[in-house]
Amino acid sequence: MNIQQSIHNWMTEHRQSAVRLLKRFVEEASVQGSEKHAQAIVIERLRQLQLDIDIWEPDEKILRSHEAFASNRSTFRDSPNVVGVLKGKGGGKSIILNGHIDVVPPGDLSQWTEDPYTAVVKDGNLYGRGATDMKGGNVSLLLAIQALKELDISLKGDVIFQSVVEEESGGAGTLSCVLRGYKADGAIIPEPTNMKIFPKQQGSMWFRVTVHGVAAHGGTRYEGVSAIEKAAVVLKHIEGLEKERNSRITDPLYNKIPIPVPINIGNIQGGTWPSSVADQVILEGRIGVAPHEKMKNVRAEMKAWLELLPQCDEWFAEHPVDLEWFGAHWLPGEIELEHPLMTSLSSSFYQVKQKQPIIEASPWGTDGGILSQVGDIPTVVFGPGVTEVAHFPNEYICIQTMLDAAEIIALTVADWCSIAD
Amino acid sequence: MNIQQSIHNWMTEHRQSAVRLLKRFVEEASVQGSEKHAQAIVIERLRQLQLDIDIWEPDEKILRSHEAFASNRSTFRDSPNVVGVLKGKGGGKSIILNGHIDVVPPGDLSQWTEDPYTAVVKDGNLYGRGATDMKGGNVSLLLAIQALKELDISLKGDVIFQSVVEEESGGAGTLSCVLRGYKADGAIIPEPTNMKIFPKQQGSMWFRVTVHGVAAHGGTRYEGVSAIEKAAVVLKHIEGLEKERNSRITDPLYNKIPIPVPINIGNIQGGTWPSSVADQVILEGRIGVAPHEKMKNVRAEMKAWLELLPQCDEWFAEHPVDLEWFGAHWLPGEIELEHPLMTSLSSSFYQVKQKQPIIEASPWGTDGGILSQVGDIPTVVFGPGVTEVAHFPNEYICIQTMLDAAEIIALTVADWCSIAD
Structure with missing residues (x-):
């Protein structure tokens, strides 16, 4: 036997x-x-x-x-x-x-x-x-x-x-x-x-992006700047980063995977009162890290990408988002x-x-x-x-x-x- | 005197x-x-x-x-x-x-x-x-x-x-x-x-819109449907309702007011974990009611407007948003x-x-x-x-x-x- x-x-x-x-x-x-x-x-x-x-x-x-x-x-x-x-x-x-x-x-x-x-x-x-x-x-x-x-x-x-x-x-x-x-x-x-x-x-890291606005009464919402509206711009912009990062992955092992290293925004939280303009929105997510990548390079790339936000909306020139790396990460x-x-x-x-x-x-x-x-x-x-x-x-x-x-x-x-x- | x-x-x-x-x-x-x-x-x-x-x-x-x-x-x-x-x-x-x-x-x-x-x-x-x-x-x-x-x-x-x-x-x-x-x-x-x-x-009413998605692990986010992404579609659609409602206001008293009856989304809350796809987002806001309007007509108009969401994204045909009227209202x-x-x-x-x-x-x-x-x-x-x-x-x-x-x-x-x- x-x-x-x-x-x-x-x-x-x-x-x-x-x-x-x-x-x-x-x-x-x-x-x-x-x-x-x-x-x-x-x-x-x-x-x-x-x-x-x-x-x-x-x-x-x-x-x-x-x-x-x-x-x-x-x-x-x-x-x-x-x-x-x-x-x-x-x-x-x-x-x-x-x-x-x-x-x-x-x-x-x-x-x-x-x-x-x-x-x-x-x-x-x-x-x-x-x-x-x-x-x-x-x-x-x-x-x-x-x-x-x-x-x-x-x-x-x-x-x-x-x-x-x-x-x-x-x-x-x-x-x-x-x-x-x-x-x-x-x-x-x-x-x-x-x-x-x-x-x-795939590795991954958690991040937190804080989007800033200006509070106002909802009845005169044009006197404020909605962080919720601005967060939609940020979400769109982060989608672009995901596209950019995944376009670089050519490893045939990933052929069948729609998005090899996804960026997922898992949490969104903003505003304090239905009839106030939200002056802050917090986005929390995870960014996928490709097998060959160094965490610090991914952090630098995301930081640089978010610094391009003023090209999408000039609001961000004077009011940049905050980027933090928090909680868990997996190499x-x-x-x-x-x-x-x-x-x-x-x-x-x-x-x-x-x-x-x-x-x-x-x-x-x-x-x-x-x-x-x-x-x-x-x-x-x-x-x-x-x-x-x-x-x-x-x-x-x-x-x-x-x-x-x-x-x-x-x-x-x-x-x-x-x-x- | x-x-x-x-x-x-x-x-x-x-x-x-x-x-x-x-x-x-x-x-x-x-x-x-x-x-x-x-x-x-x-x-x-x-x-x-x-x-x-x-x-x-x-x-x-x-x-x-x-x-x-x-x-x-x-x-x-x-x-x-x-x-x-x-x-x-x-x-x-x-x-x-x-x-x-x-x-x-x-x-x-x-x-x-x-x-x-x-x-x-x-x-x-x-x-x-x-x-x-x-x-x-x-x-x-x-x-x-x-x-x-x-x-x-x-x-x-x-x-x-x-x-x-x-x-x-x-x-x-x-x-x-x-x-x-x-x-x-x-x-x-x-x-x-x-x-x-x-x-x-202006009067106003508070509303709550619940947007549905499908949860998944963030590393395979393409297997889920992000309620946060869908919420961005809903926000855009609600902006359209605000435009429509305000285009009807011709009273000269409102000439100097940029948006006579604003719709303000004051709160957004969704997701439970940075590396999970959010299966629900709750939007809370207030809708302005013009001086001559009846509350019930405004409620009906918003309901009908949200029923048009499948025209923006067919996701909503099978997964309509929920609309509730809650909390405060002011005639x-x-x-x-x-x-x-x-x-x-x-x-x-x-x-x-x-x-x-x-x-x-x-x-x-x-x-x-x-x-x-x-x-x-x-x-x-x-x-x-x-x-x-x-x-x-x-x-x-x-x-x-x-x-x-x-x-x-x-x-x-x-x-x-x-x-x-």
């Missing part, structure tokens, strides 16, 4: 225990600041697997001094990162298997058919907040390691499993892993890609299509699924940006979750797909780290 | 007592719900003047059944209206002198040079919230009555002084006066007109330019100021809409306040102008009600 067959059988036999583990993870509402109970389950599992365990609370002082840091919280007390290392016998390449334990809030509960934290299994799917993004992926990683251990497939390179906090709010958990010194020759992050392989990922990332880790993962995918994987550029950022740009670790994003339901009500994952991903990852790890004699 | 000279001298002699009265009024922060202490000062003064006093709390049940009612409060407990009647000897025309005791909140205190309720006098002006809108005008009314009383000028017609609550939030105080049965042959409201005479006044009002009350007021103005008054259409609504449309009482708006600082920080009134207005109003009342032998 070849190694793939062994791993496949092991996965089939462990389906129920995998479901139980995922259920336990989903039942812990590990939203920002409440990750510790889910991390306790990770720790227990790593202990059972006899990995070298490292548990620490990210140090906000160290993090804050790093330019890649972005978080809306002031402390990580009680929000530990957990790392488990499976030491290799030496002579092989190492790999980081990284997954985040935090989930986004469930939002409007009335839109959920079941309670988001009850983890109901129905028709081969497990439902609940985080099932797809990305506790299912984390279970795939833990299954892969467990299978290799229990099948006595010993490796030359190290396997470094990371269960991190804070991915959903800027990646401080993974940044803390990098700054703590965790390095490897490659990394896989099983974010919900629908089993596609994402060698490139973009990329790995060469010909990188050996890509080859290894693609070949493992083919062995298991008997077809070629779909390779696409990711429309969203992940902690892969931090691993690759800050840690200089070639990183691939590939996972079993259902992209479409991430952050949505009735989030779910297909259990069989989770097992398939575990099998592919186990094979990739064995190939990448090399099997010791 | 003629009557005008007597009244003029009386005003000059009572300048300090007028300032003391206004100071006491301004010192009471009679914002919505806190009118009673300022009304207590009115009551005390009416008692000194030996008028017939009527004090009552508006009955919200009676008010609510009237179509002109608009208020954001559920009770008027502790917010009394006060009326004082100076009975005439009979055979003359009666007049209502109406002023509101409520003031708008001071807003951002850092923009005030002095505390808004300290009533500082400087360079002939008295500063403070409500000085101009419209406690100064109320003092003019009380001075006029006091002068007529103390100068033994007895009248044939009744003088009905009304100190009402709630003008700033929809006029329920004056509506309650009308529904209580107070009627007269004419009315003067000394709102801050800069001593101009306003025979016509428009008009009195014929040749009405005897206009003539009487203009002629009194000329006697005191030795020049013709400026006659303009008012850009804002007042309780004059309720007096004229609901009470069928011909109403003129004319007062000493400084239009530009109403509702603004560092609101003030010129004390001499307040005395001039008092003199003009006293003369008008004497003429209108006729002096008894």
Whole structure:
């Protein structure tokens, strides 16, 4: 029996225990600041697997001094990162298997058919907040390691499993892993890609644009200047920047994507009284950052673009908008299509699924940006979750797909780290 | 000595007592719900003047059944209206002198040079919230009555002084006066007109338009429909309605007014997250109502106009905007330019100021809409306040102008009600 067959059988036999583990993870509402109970389950599992365990609370002082840091919280007390290392016998390449334990809030509960934290299994799917993004992926990683251990497939390179906090709010958990010194020759992050392989990922930054007007009574609105009217000009102008930035992207991986690096204005808020002319409008949005781009260049380009506003409306010559970069940002990332880790993962995918994987550029950022740009670790994003339901009500994952991903990852790890004699 | 000279001298002699009265009024922060202490000062003064006093709390049940009612409060407990009647000897025309005791909140205190309720006098002006809108005008009314009383000028017609609550939030105080049965042959409201005479006044209504989109992740924003983008279409479309409505206004009184009945979008609020596509934007605004217009026709016109949105963008065919009428509304009002009350007021103005008054259409609504449309009482708006600082920080009134207005109003009342032998 070849190694793939062994791993496949092991996965089939462990389906129920995998479901139980995922259920336990989903039942812990590990939203920002409440990750510790889910991390306790990770720790227990790593202990059972006899990995070298490292548990620490990210140090906000160290993090804050790093330019890649972005978080809306002031402390990580009680929000530990957990790392488990499976030491290799030496002579092989190492790999980081990284997954985040935090989930986004469930939002409007009335839109959920079941309670988001009850983890109901129905028709081969497990439902609940985080099932797809990305506790299912984390279970795939833990299954892969467990299978290799229990099948006595010993490796030359190290396997470094990371269960991190804070991915959903800027990646401080993974940044803390990098700054703590965790390095490897490659990394896989099983974010919900629908089993596609994402060698490139869009980064993004949040910005805030404040548009100024002049207040007046609405009955004599011509005596004021409506910041709401001026905001419409700014919105139009920002659309032009999006067009300009996307016209430069020629990478064929983006051929099927209508807007490779969108600029999204997600919030608008202005005015204080229906019958007053609004003297201020605040726009908040995110700007997509292409895989090869530097954040600081994107910031400079947007600043320069907004300085062109007086060409649209001379009001802005005397009343320029304010541009701030606030809240979260996600570094973009990329790995060469010909990188050996890509080859290894693609070949493992083919062995298991008997077809070629779909390779696409990711429309969203992940902690892969931090691993690759800050840690200089070639990183691939590939996972079993259902992209479409991430952050949505009735989030779910297909259990069989989770097992398939575990099998592919186990094979990739064995190939990448090399099997010791 | 003629009557005008007597009244003029009386005003000059009572300048300090007028300032003391206004100071006491301004010192009471009679914002919505806190009118009673300022009304207590009115009551005390009416008692000194030996008028017939009527004090009552508006009955919200009676008010609510009237179509002109608009208020954001559920009770008027502790917010009394006060009326004082100076009975005439009979055979003359009666007049209502109406002023509101409520003031708008001071807003951002850092923009005030002095505390808004300290009533500082400087360079002939008295500063403070409500000085101009419209406690100064109320003092003019009380001075006029006091002068007529103390100068033994007895009248044939009744003088009905009304100190009402709630003008700033929809006029329920004056509506309650009308529904209580107070009627007269004419009315003067000394709102801050800069001593101009306003025979016509714009009404207005608040509306709320909800624009719908489809949420999506900002990184794949093309999978959603931005309610913020669609709101820009709606804003443009509403501008068209404003143009259409104003093109119909041919009254020469509006010749100098750039937009006789503006539509103002005062609030915009949409989206929940910078990196999500906004699925809803709420626009709140006020639509101006021309003096001759019926509110219900304006509502129907706006509804029909918004139903044309699919011609701008077919999105709206399947996803029409929602239109609600909420919060406050102010009825428009008009009195014929040749009405005897206009003539009487203009002629009194000329006697005191030795020049013709400026006659303009008012850009804002007042309780004059309720007096004229609901009470069928011909109403003129004319007062000493400084239009530009109403509702603004560092609101003030010129004390001499307040005395001039008092003199003009006293003369008008004497003429209108006729002096008894």
